[in-house]
Amino acid sequence: MNSHELHRSFLRDLKPGDWLTLLAGGLCIILLTNKVWNGGIADTAVIRSSGKIFSSVPLSRDQQIEVPGPLGTSIITIEKGKARISSDPSPRQYCVRQGWLEQSGEIAICLPNEVSVELTGGQKKYDSLNY
Amino acid sequence: MTASTTDEQDSGYGIQDSEEQRKSRIPNPESRILLNTTTEDHHLARMAAVALGLTVLENAIPSPLPGVKPGLANIITLIVLARFGWRAAAWVSLLRVVAGSLLFGNFLAPGFFLSLSGALCSLAVLALAIHLPQRLFGPVTHSVLASFAHITGQMTVVYLWLIPHSGIAYLIPFFATAALVFGTVNGLVAARFMDNGSDPVSESKT
Numbered sequence A: 001m002n003s004h005e006l007h008r009s010f011l012r013d014l015k016p017g018d019w020l021t022l023l024a025g026g027l028c029i030i031l032l033t034n035k036v037w038n039g040g041i042a043d044t045a046v047i048r049s050s051g052k053i054f055s056s057v058p059l060s061r062d063q064q065i066e067v068p069g070p071l072g073t074s075i076i077t078i079e080k081g082k083a084r085i086s087s088d089p090s091p092r093q094y095c096v097r098q099g100w101l102e103q104s105g106e107i108a109i110c111l112p113n114e115v116s117v118e119l120t121g122g123q124k125k126y127d128s129l130n131y
Numbered sequence B: 001m002t003a004s005t006t007d008e009q010d011s012g013y014g015i016q017d018s019e020e021q022r023k024s025r026i027p028n029p030e031s032r033i034l035l036n037t038t039t040e041d042h043h044l045a046r047m048a049a050v051a052l053g054l055t056v057l058e059n060a061i062p063s064p065l066p067g068v069k070p071g072l073a074n075i076i077t078l079i080v081l082a083r084f085g086w087r088a089a090a091w092v093s094l095l096r097v098v099a100g101s102l103l104f105g106n107f108l109a110p111g112f113f114l115s116l117s118g119a120l121c122s123l124a125v126l127a128l129a130i131h132l133p134q135r136l137f138g139p140v141t142h143s144v145l146a147s148f149a150h151i152t153g154q155m156t157v158v159y160l161w162l163i164p165h166s167g168i169a170y171l172i173p174f175f176a177t178a179a180l181v182f183g184t185v186n187g188l189v190a191a192r193f194m195d196n197g198s199d200p201v202s203e204s205k206t
Helices: A003-012 A016-037 B019-025 B039-059 B073-084 B086-104 B110-129 B139-162 B166-195 B200-205
Strands: A044-049 A052-058 A063-068 A073-079 A082-087 A107-110 A115-120
Touching: A003 B166, A016 B139, A016 B166, A044 A063, A044 A073, A052 A063, A073 A115, A082 A107, A082 A115, B039 B073, B039 B086, B073 B086, B073 B110, B073 B139, B073 B166, B086 B110, B110 B139, B139 B166
Parallel strands: none
Antiparallel strands: A044 A052, A044 A115, A063 A073, A073 A082, A107 A115
């Protein structure tokens, strides 16, 4: 049996309902992936300092915000609908290395300097986060 | 793979043994335990043994993501389902899970319960799926539905017992895609076997 015949006979094994099942399965996967992997479009960055909301800024305007904390000043950059902590006095720089936040629910936290940026808008992915 | 296929072998006798040898091997016939097995039992055991062989084979295939396996043994389950009905398929599937776990040494370990939950969910869905009109729905449908049920069952156990964190939801698309792909392939292979009217079990003996 050559490969062409093999191919054709495999197609013959698929009944009309089987195609329907495959189609439904594929659709299910697309819907699931959309639901699970997309946290929604973020439109606002909520900046907190020492647990209190320092400011809440729209992502539509590019800007840099300086946030004072116990160790010094953290600089938050907002650009093209994304936000990141671009500079921070914390020793390990975890929040800086986290890079750009894009989706709603994403959050960067500089624990030593008690500064955090959280993106909101659309639907929130988490009700709460505990550390 | 060896499996006893005759009543003689079930009783511990070889085929060529003479009457005298038999007597000498088992001094007190009353002390032996004889399981009364039927031809159907033998058939199911043989099917389960083939499924087990496929499980062993499949474990040799490396996987990029733990838990993503082709589930080749389910080809046997599908064939048994189509030929001998749901009850036989359930026997073969569950025998394979239990015997497989003994073989790999993870009986009653988390891996065993993952296999078991997957198998039970698949069987539950198959019990419904066989009532779909046969003219329209073939083994591929059965296979795809069963493999989706399989990951649903496994993910539920993982979430309720092993990793109670919503973060595992991120893995769902990977598992679901694997289920669709491998479900389709297994279904096609099973359909092909039944198309040709060949019996994978009798072939495996030769």
